[in-house]
Amino acid sequence: MQPIEEQLQEWRKEEFSKALEMMEKAIEVNTSQNKIKKQRDAAQFFNVSTNTLLSWVRSGAPEIRLESGMPLYNVESIQEWLMQHEQ
Template sequence: MTMEETLANWRQEEFQKALSMMEQALSVLSEQNDIVKQKDCALFFNVSVNLLKDWVKQGAPEIRLENGSPFYSKKAITEWLLRHQK
């Protein structure tokens, strides 16, 4: 095997490793929990908890457990915000 072939094989292997690492990172990001507690949702959108509660009064989706604990889907809130933009 020539030096050029060896180098080409090495580059291909390194490319495949890098591609695999990127695919794994994207998979982890997409699997992160979308459902969050009230405070975490407010932090995600960089708003106060009171503003988040106002959004719910205006129709933003909220998940209430039997014990009354509120949870939110970041994706559902984002979609709601986009539908209500002026």
């Protein structure tokens, strides 16, 4: 039989592992549900290069420009744009 201190330490490790796993899943869900993405993240979402994404924008794909000049992309809007230009 383990001393109570060892059992408590083992329980803490298990609980910490469970909590860490839950946090990682929450971050993953939040990231995947975020519809507004930075340029690199939007390109990764569509599994294309940033040059391809910029080419789409030059062809009319929607882009959000902040006052700072930073481009952002609504992936749902780009998906709709792609569907409209499907051949």
